[in-house]
Amino acid sequence: MTISMSNQTAVTEFILLGFPGSMTFYGCFFQLFCVHYLGSLDSFIIMLMAIDRYVAICKPLRYHSIINNKLVTLLCYIFWLFAAVIGLAMTLIAGILPYCGPNRVKNCFCASQAVIVLACVVVTLERRKGFSIAMCVHLFPLSVIILSYILIIRVVYLSANNGNLQKAFNTCTTHLIVIGLYFILRTKKI
Incomplete structure (x- = not known):
């Protein structure tokens, strides 16, 4: 199976076809970019959520003056751009290497470390x-x-009101679960 380079949904098509066993060379690099771009973007968005929780709990009266649509939009644009630069950097690191022989990625997707080891040169x-x-x-x-x-x-424990502890716990629990699942599972791979 060959996926056309004019098809912008190469990764989706590959998945929808049930992982037919091969992907084009350039399709793999497109997937590599997407993996690193979206992984970086996830980290930045989760960080933005933590900052939002901090301002909501520690500075509740100033929340609307600190966290506004303009600031959030600006931060999202910056994070999207920064994640794209990171995805591009990771793709270029792998893309400039010479490849020869059977290029079989020993992974279910084309991540940087899985692709780099296929190069014909020392890749340390x-x-x-x-x-x-x-x-x-x-x-x-x-x-x-x-x-x-x-x-x-610190702010919650310095507060004299025990109700604040319960409110903060309710506000932060779901976000802490997401952080745990995202970051702890990532460290298991390393």
Whole structure:
């Protein structure tokens, strides 16, 4: 099966056809870009949610003046752009390498580390570059998230009202579950 390069939904078509066993070379790099772009974007959006929770709980009277549509839109554009740059960087790191022989990715999708090992040259430097970028992309948002929840816990415990603890717990529980599922499951791969 060959997927046309004019088809912008190569990854979706590949999945819908039931993983027919092969993907084009360029389709794999498109998928690599999508994997890293969307993974980075997830980290940034979860970080933005943690900042929103921090402002809502720690500065409730100023919430609407701090978190407004203009700021959220600007941050989303910045995160989309930054995630696209990261996805492009990861794709270029893998894309500039020479490939030869049977290129079979030993993974269910084309991620950077799975594709780089198929190159005909020593890829130690490229693997380190990719790993460094990935760690920065995931550790920076995780650090901001942890800091925001430490500050939330501090403000709630310094409050004299026990009802505040229950409200904060109810507000943050679902987000903490998402953070746990997203970041803890990612660290299991490393």
